[in-house]
Amino acid sequence: MSTQIIDGKKIAESVRLEWRVRAEKLAQLGIKPGLAVIIVGDNAASAIYVRNKVKACSDIGIYSEVHSFPETANQNEVLTCIQTLNNNPHIHGILVQLPLPAHFENNRIITAIAIEKDVDGFHFYNVGALVTGNTIFSPCTPYGVMVMLQRNLINVEGQHAVVVGRSNIVGKPMAMMLLEQGATVTICSSKTRDLSQFTRSADILIVAIGKPRLITAEMVKPGAVVIDVGINRLADGKLCGDVDFESVSGTAGYLSPVPGGVGPMTITMLLCNTILAAERAQAGVRVSYSK
Secondary structure, X not given: OOOEXXXXXXXXXXXXXXXXXXXXXXXXXXXXXXXXXXXXXXXXXXXXXXXXXXXXXXHHOOEEEEEEEOOOOOHHHHHHHHHHHHOXXXXXXXXXXXXXXXXXXXXXXXXXXXXXXXXXXXXXXHHHHOOOOOOOOOOHHHXXXXXXXXXXXXXXXXXXXXXXXXXXXXXHHHHHHHHHOOXXXXXXXXXXXXXXXXXXXXXXXXXXXXXXXXXXXHHOOOOOEEEEOOOEEOOOOOEEOOEOHHHHOOOOOEEOOOOOOHHHHHHHHHHHHHHHHHHHHHHOOOOOOXX
């Protein structure tokens, strides 16, 4: 079977061109979308991600600023920074780079971000609203996966979608977004017994569990759509996904690679959410919500 490779980089470039037009329209009104990134500690991978996000912002017409704190920073320092950014009309999106140091309370930090500026889509309001299909900002990685499916004209409605991974960042919101589009969804985790019995029944298989090359050809239904969200660094320094790309090629009908698949889409959807936040601010749209 011939497998069609889903080129996330190419799709991301197309999406960015479309949203750059929206950023330019805001610029004509004297508004430049602004994104603030907060990073705590000296995690090398996080630093790379932040640099990539800053560059992407510049390329599409978004102003960005980075607020760096040492590993030993007090949580209240970061909360104060978030509050300042919440009140800054020139900042439309706030992103806290994860992971945070162990002495931080992730939920407290994330929920301190104003809903209107939660462009990562991690605030309880946005995550909870996924259940009703009314979220303002969808989490960037699942959002990117949905756009990849749409741009490849892959119909979700009526399909059996299996999500391997139950994280709050990818697995759970991914399942909600697929349900909203009419898919029948099964969620699996590292605790699932006989994982292959579920993956073999999937019309659409999305893998985000963090185990290198876990999914092999015999675990995939011939002709299935396979989206690999995982990114793992091997001992030799090379990157690979949660899907054994070489093995699954030839069995899957569609397959996303690592790198070059979901990764570029995640950053792209962050940019889209930031521009959307600026559009909403320009229109005076606010959210009424009390904790």
